[in-house]
Amino acid sequence: MRFFRSMTVFALLVADGLAAHAQEATATKPKIRVGIIGVDTSHAAVFTALVKDPKNDPKLPGLDIEAALKSIDIVAAYPVSSPDISNSTERIAGFTDKIKQLGVEIVPSIDALLERVDAVLIESVDGRPHLEQVRPVLASHKPVFIDKPVAGSLADAIEIYRLAEQAGTPCFSSSSLRFGPSLVAMRNNPKLGGVLGCDVYSPCSLEPHHPDLFWYGIHGVEMVYALMGRGCISVQRTHTDDTDVVTGVWKDGRVAQYRGLRAGRSGYGGLVYGAKGIEPIGSFAGYAPLLVEIAEFFKTGKPPVPAAETIEMFAFMEAADESKRQGGCPVTIESVMQRATSK
Secondary structure, three states: OHHHHHHHHHHHHHHHHHHHHHHHHHHHOOOEEEEEEOOOOHHHHHHHHHHHOHHHOOOEOOEOHHHHHHHEEEEEEEOOOOOOOHHHHOOHHHHHHHHHHOOOEEOOOHHHHHOOOOEEEEOOOOOOOHHHHHHHHHHOOOOEEEEOOOOOOHHHHHHHHHHHHHHOOOEEEEOHHHHOHHHHHHOOOOOOOOEEEEEEEEEOOOOOOOOHHHHOOHHHHHHHHHHHOOOEEEEEEEEOOOEEEEEEEEOOOOEEEEEEEOOOOOOOEEEEEEOOOEEEEOOOOOOHHHHHHHHHHHHHOOOOOOHHHHHHHHHHHHHHHHHHHOOOOOEEHHHHHHHHHOO
């Protein structure tokens, strides 16, 4: 009996030693150094504050934000703005100052940034320069997250993902709304019994240099695609000064509707229709869920959103613009894809 007691004590000591060694290895493992291109959006400041101190975000059920973000650090940023967008020029100085105060080095170029980092966040609020901004990043083979919109046109979005595939560089883009805990829970909600369709709403302010839904409606459209997945075949849009209603028909017969709000009370939400029930989508849960996904992506190199889904989503929004131009007629995803790829 003494022998077995001794062996038990020995086994416990070994287990404690291995656990301590694992903790020490985790603690000493270098953090992934992250750089930001573009500091003219609140996302740059919010992401930096969360990474520097994850306790800045409220606790969310089932999401250990602090543990998830221990593997990365934002160390450098290259501020750049768009002179024809007031949202960009009027805010860049303040956001640059905020992240500088958090210990981020401000550098003079993308090349200088790439010398200092292992991974990149493209945070320029304007989607138009994203293609040129991402080219050197893809060539450097450093994983990159491109904040919404991934580009200023469907053609540019397709080209970005083509270049990423050609370079073998991990790349993804997403709105923060896609990863809200309540929306994610809908995918396996037993009360629904599978998603048959949805009605989603979000703010939908417009910006003249971008296709209408690219600027802010993308948040709601991202929610639609997080629920429905790929497979939309046609899009029809009703447009007024205050509201957009966009209906998509999927190849399996499912239907989704997006409502863009520009007047009255605003917010994020909707209903999900299933084989067994109808469930409401929760409200905006902040930026932490997205940043947790980005941190995991930088560690693994595996994009949480497939390129093909993001491209189809942008085709959906482009088709909505074309439907508006045609007075509300249905427009196929195939037709806008052919136009974008023939340029």
